[in-house]
Amino acid sequence: MLIRNKLILRFTLLVLAIQLGFSAFIYYFHEATREQRFSQRLAGKGTMTARLLLRQQPDDVVMRSIHRRDLFTILDEQISIYDPDDHLIYTSDDSLSQRLNSFYLAQVEPGKLVQFTDGELEVVGVTHEYKGRYYRIFAAGRDQFGLLQLDKLRLILLVGNVGALVLIILAGWYFADESLKPMARVVGQVERITAGRLSLRVDEGNGTDEIAQLAVTFNQMLARVEQAFEMQKNFLSHASHELRTPLATALGTLETSYAYDTDLTEAKQSTASAVEELKHLVGLTNALLALAKAEDASFRRDTVRLDECLTQALTYCQSKYPSRQVQLEFGELPTTDDDPFLVLGNEQLLTTALLNLLDNACKYSTGTVQVCLGYHAAHLEVKVQDAGIGIAATELSRVTSALYRAENARYAPGYGLGLTVTQKIAERHGGTLTLVSVPDLGTTATLSLPAL
Structure with missing residues (x-):
């Protein structure tokens, strides 16, 4: 349903x-008011009749001869009076049935009004005190005028509700249409946005209501999508160039060797050159695969010991750079936890992130690399500090972009993906990667992860 x-x-x-x-x-x-008003009228009529008859002290024949039209008449009026001994001493009509009156007689007490119905008649029972004795009076009648008013009110309410229902539906349609106009406008604007027109934005209106908030959120999402498309475009452009270069070099070397090399020595030299290019290609491909894996947020998360991941990364780094000295120290650690090095994440990815930081530190520095594992604000931190070439301030914010390499680092082997992969891994684990660097003095890279 819409x-x-x-x-x-x-x-x-x-x-x-x-x-x-x-x-x-x-x-x-209205019904309660009508009933109360008519009951009081009946009670007053019955009391007035009893007062008149009891004060005149007429005999039984005279009392029965008094016609009810002599009083203020009520339609189908019926009055019955019982003496204190529960004997019927007066009735406005000898043919009146006293069955219900006799049934309710015991319930009629001083100060208490008894009400019931006898067919279409409404009946009240009251008491009247005369010379210290209480007489019981039953007065009945039909409220013709009140019932007619009630019927008219019922008809008015019925017609009014039916007419109001039509107006309600029209008003609902109008207000729904007016309320959804901004949404329809947003939908129309969104439909104009395509993959080639991601720069378009949705009108945010007054910027305060819910539709405006939706438009703001959608624009923010579009900005992120546009940024992701741009990054993907740049990444594909750089990746295709980086992959094409070693492939073209290897192919050209092999073709030249196949066409012109005549002895084994020349063929081996050409093959060795092609192998180096292919190794470069394999390394770049593995780095791209690592980046793709780091960008996947659906990996399985387990309880991981970060100190063990750091130990594995240090072991691999020392085997790769045997002449480089790496010093490990521990910073501030909590005293209450039995195992303070636990984090929630993927062991392989965390080891890769730490290895990338250590590899960069050892690659671009000839001095000692300082590694510190400690706590800060409920986060586990691994700081890797070197005394190498450093990074210029203008390039510091760009070194985490895929395939970007600083100007002073192009002499060293690499693909410009290590810090990119590390930052993605940190983000996927709810952590951060912070870089502080001074050219010619060194770089400090800090990987911070939420501790368990």
């Missing part, structure tokens, strides 16, 4: 329920 129809239906049902409840209250209040 949201428009849902809004109309819910608005109609809600307002109709309120209207019906209000109409029921009016009808009930």
